[in-house]
Structures are given as C-alpha cells and as structure tokens.
Amino acid sequence: MNISSNHRSASRLVPLLAPFVFLIAACGGGSDSASTNAPETTVAETTLPVPELAIDKVVAPEATTITDLIALERPVVIAHAGGDFDWPHSTMYAFTQAALNGADVLEMDVVLSSDGVLMVQHDNTVDRLTNNTGLFASFTAAELQAMDNAYWFSGGVWSDHSLAEDAYIYRGVRTGEVSPPEGFTADDFGVATFEQVARAFPDFPLDVEIKIPETESGEVLLDSAIAAAKELARLITELDRTDSVVVVSFNDDVLAEFRSLIADVATSPGQTSLVNWYLAGAALDPRDVVLQAPPIYEGLEVLGKETFDRAHAEGYEVWVWMTESSQETTEYFNELLSRGADGLLVAAVTAIP
Numbered sequence: 291m292n293i294s295s296n297h298r299s300a301s302r303l304v305p306l307l308a309p310f311v312f313l314i315a316a317c318g319g320g321s322d323s324a325s326t327n328a329p330e331t332t333v334a335e336t337t338l339p340v341p342e343l344a345i346d347k348v349v350a351p352e353a354t355t356i357t358d359l360i361a362l363e364r365p366v367v368i369a370h371a372g373g374d375f376d377w378p379h380s381t382m383y384a385f386t387q388a389a390l391n392g393a394d395v396l397e398m399d400v401v402l403s404s405d406g407v408l409m410v411q412h413d414n415t416v417d418r419l420t421n422n423t424g425l426f427a428s429f430t431a432a433e434l435q436a437m438d439n440a441y442w443f444s445g446g447v448w449s450d451h452s453l454a455e456d457a458y459i460y461r462g463v464r465t466g467e468v469s470p471p472e473g474f475t476a477d478d479f480g481v482a483t484f485e486q487v488a489r490a491f492p493d494f495p496l497d498v499e500i501k502i503p504e505t506e507s508g509e510v511l512l513d514s515a516i517a518a519a520k521e522l523a524r525l526i527t528e529l530d531r532t533d534s535v536v537v538v539s540f541n542d543d544v545l546a547e548f549r550s551l552i553a554d555v556a557t558s559p560g561q562t563s564l565v566n567w568y569l570a571g572a573a574l575d576p577r578d579v580v581l582q583a584p585p586i587y588e589g590l591e592v593l594g595k596e597t598f599d600r601a602h603a604e605g606y607e608v609w610v611w612m613t614e615s616s617q618e619t620t621e622y623f624n625e626l627l628s629r630g631a632d633g634l635l636v637a638a639v640t641a642i643p
Contacts (some may be wrong), residue, residue, distance in 0.1 A: 294325055341514055344473030345382075350493035355533045356556045359394065359495050360579065360607055366633040368497055369393035370608055371412060373446060373639035378440035378460055379419050380410045383471075384479040388639050389494060395536075396637055397497040400484050401518055407431035408521045411600045414504050418442065418449050418480070421465075427514060429505045434481040438464035438566040447615060448637065484522065486527050497533070497582075497609075498522065499634070500539040500548065515544045523551035540580055549577060558582045558609075568592065574606075581606050582635065584613045585626065598630030609633035 342540035353359040372384025373393065383483060385396050399412045405428060411434075417423045420437040442449050455461070462468035464479040488496065496550060500519050503511045519539070526535055532554050540546050542560035557577045559567065564583060566572035581601055585593045593610060601608045610631045612618055616640040626634060627643070634643065 342473065343475075344390065345386045345474075345490060348386065348491070351389075351394050351395065351471075351495070353495065354557055356491045356495055356536055356579065357533065360625055360632075362394075366393040366394040366487045366609075366643050367392060367639065368397050368633050368635040369639050370397050370611065370635050370637045371399070372396065373637060374443075375446055375615075375637035376640050378443040378479060379448075380412060380482060381439050381480070382482050382486070382490065383440070383460075383474055384480070385482075385491065386474070389491060390642045391493075391639055393639055395497050395633070396487065396491060397499075398484070398487060399499045400522060401426060401503055402514055402521065403431040403434055403503045404428055405430045405444070406517075406521070408518060408525060410487060412481045412482055412501070414501075418451075421461075425503075425506060427511070431483065433577060434570055435477075435483075437481055438462065438479065439481045440464060440479045481591055485529070486533055488525065494534070496535045497538050498535055500537065500541075500544050502539070502541050502544065511541065512541070515539070515541060516547045519544050519548040520551060523548055523555075526555060527552060545575075549575065556580065568597070572609065579607065580609055580633070581608045582611060584611055585617065586613060593629065593631075595629045602630065608634040609635050611635040612637065 328527055340391055347610045350395055352594060353362055353416055367489070369388035371380045373388045374380070375385065375386035377387045380398060388396060398410045398583065400408050401411045402449065403409050407629070409431060411426050413419065414426060416426050416429070416434070416437060420439055421441040422437050426434070440463060442451055442458060443460055444457045445459070460479055463470045464476050466476055470476055470478065484498070500515055500522060502515045505511065526532055532552065536556045536558060537545070537548055538558035542562050545557060545560050555578045557575060558580045559574050559578045563572070564581060567574055583593060585591060597610055608631060610626050610633070612635070618636060618641060620641045620643050623634055623636065623641065624643050635640065
C-alpha cells in the first residue's frame with residue numbers, strides 16, 4: 291500500500307544576481323589651458339546564478355491543516371525528527387528531505403534554550419547528536435546553533451558512537467570543514483529553532499511535543515516545560531499556525547497550561563490521560579483528536595486491532611510511534627497498517643510502504 295503523499299516535483303526560476311559593473315576611468319594630465327579627452331568608459335557585466343536550494347523544490351502536501359489531514363482517506367506519514375534514520379535528527383536538512391520524500395507531517399520536540407528561545411530538540415543533553423556535551427538547556431540559542439547537529443549521524447540507527455570516523459557522513463558540514471550536499475548550506479546541519487522550521491514549511495502540518503527537561507541529577511524542571519508551552523502558544527498564534535499544529539506532551543499539567551493559553555489548537559493526550567482512557571475509559575479533552583502511542587508500553591502490546599477499532603469508534607485517529615529500531619521496517623509498518631493505524635510516526639521515512 292503506497293501511503294506517501296503525491297508530491298510533484300516543482301522547479302523555480304533561478305534568480306540572477308544584479309550585474310557587477312566595473313567602471314574604468316582614466317585621468318588626463320596637462321596644463322589648465324590644454325584639453326584632454328578622457329577615454330570612453332568600459333562596462334563589464336558578469337551575471338552569476340544563485341545556486342538553487344533544495345527547500346525551493348518543496349511543494350505543499352496533500353493536506354495542509356489538521357482537519358484536512360484527518361479527512362484523508364489513507365494513513366499519513368509523520369517524519370519523526372525529520373526522519374532520523376535517514377537524515378540527521380531535527381536538522382533543517384532532515385526536515386527538507388522528509389518534505390521532499392513524501393512525509394505528510396513534520397514531527398519535532400521543543401525545549402527552551404538558556405536565553406528563552408524555543409529550540410527543536412529531543413534529548414536532555416547535546417551529547418548524543420552534537421560535537422559538544424552538557425545539558426541542552428544550559429546553552430544559549432547562539433551556542434546551540436553553532437554546534438554540529440549531524441556530528442554522530444551515520445544512518446539506519448538513532449545513534450551509534452562506536453563506528454569508524456568515516457561512518458559519520460555529515461560530520462564537519464556544520465563547521466565548514468566539509469562542503470554541504472548540493473542544495474544545502476552549513477546552517478542546515480545546526481540546531482534549529484521552532485520558528486525557523488515553522489516559517490520554512492508554512493504548508494506542512496507539524497506534530498510538536500513539549501519536552502520535560504531535567505537537571506543532571508534527574509530533577510524534573512516542570513517550570514521550564516510550562517514556560518516552553520507558553521512560548522509555543524505565542525509562536526503558533528504569531529505565525530498563524532493554529533489550524534496546522536498538533537501539540538502533545540508526556541505531562542498532562544504542561545498540556546493543561548498550553549490549552550489554557552490557546553483554545554483552537556488540536557492536541558494529543560498526555561501519558562496519564564491516555565493510560566486512563568486505555569484502562570478505564572476515562573474521558574479525554576475535547577481538543578484531543580489524535581492518540582499518539584507506541585505499539586508496546588511497559589512490556590505489553592497495547593495497539594492490537596481492538597484498540598484501533600475502539601479509538602475509531604470514539605472518533606479518534608491513532609498515530610503510532612516506534613520504540614525499537616527493529617520496528618523501523620516496511621514489514622512492521624505494513625503490520626501496523628493492517629491493524630488499523632491512521633498514521634506512522636517513523637524515523638525511517640524511506641521505508642514507508
């Protein structure tokens with residue numbers, strides 16, 4: 291079953307730089323009474339084409355709002371962190387490639403930098419992905435954006451730091467030591483801001499998880515997550531993205547704060563709410579239109595066909611996110627679709643059937 295969007299390739303006219311004009315003038319010498327004719331000005335014109343960027347080839351997906359997405363009569367592809375088995379996690383390079391390769395939704399996690407900028411980031415530290423170490427929230431936005439966010443990318447895994455150096459195929463692109471792939475720049479391999487992604491892909495629905503940062507000792511920084519929820523609500527309003535974003539968080543208090551700030555944005559239930567729905571049939575928030583869940587929770591398979599049927603009967607879509615690298619295969623994706631999955635939230639976008 292082919293569930294990728296029908297993206298048609300589109301080319302844009304390559305803009306031309308304004309010509310460089312060089313004026314060559316001669317100075318004549320002589321007495322005041324002598325007349326000297328200056329040579330005619332020679333004009334040399336050089337026209338340099340601006341390299342075409344890959345993002346300029348991205349076209350709008352089949353559905354550009356959450357309502358239209360849910361109305362599609364097919365399952366949807368949600369690119370986890372831009373498809374982090376195929377391209378470097380949460381980079382503009384990854385989001386662009388996902389958009390060009392049939393993703394319907396771009397998924398990302400958000401957390402605040404030390405100076406209050408909403409950044410796209412999954413982990414509590416920068417250790418797994420970048421050329422640096424330390425708590426993510428301890429760095430400023432400028433410091434984070436200078437990091438090489440593709441430093442440990444090798445492909446086909448979430449990360450593996452044990453490989454030979456030449457396995458990390460994009461290492462050094464961000465820092466200028468290696469030339470970027472055609473159509474991209476070094477900046478495409480840094481840590482992105484939420485605003486940067488939202489503006490770059492104005493037609494793409496976004497699936498945004500508010501992360502809960504922790505200290506080095508594991509203390510949960512709930513106030514930071516709530517501050518991130520406030521900033522996310524502000525940016526969604528400012529960028530006019532209220533109808534094209536789904537927001538989720540593991541923490542129900544963070545979601546409650548977000549919902550109190552912005553009324554018309556679709557959400558997915560937090561972990562406690564979802565477990566209570568699954569076990570006891572507890573009611574969910576009216577804005578919860580999509581259930582996002584793993585196939586296996588605490589060792590138990592929770593997404594059998596009966597769960598999908600129950601969710602559909604109650605009017606919910608179900609998007610499945612993978613918990614094991616062994617699940618990121620075409621065969622397993624087909625199995626989930628056969629059970630009734632409405633969306634696949636995957637790292638291996640190129641393995642979608």
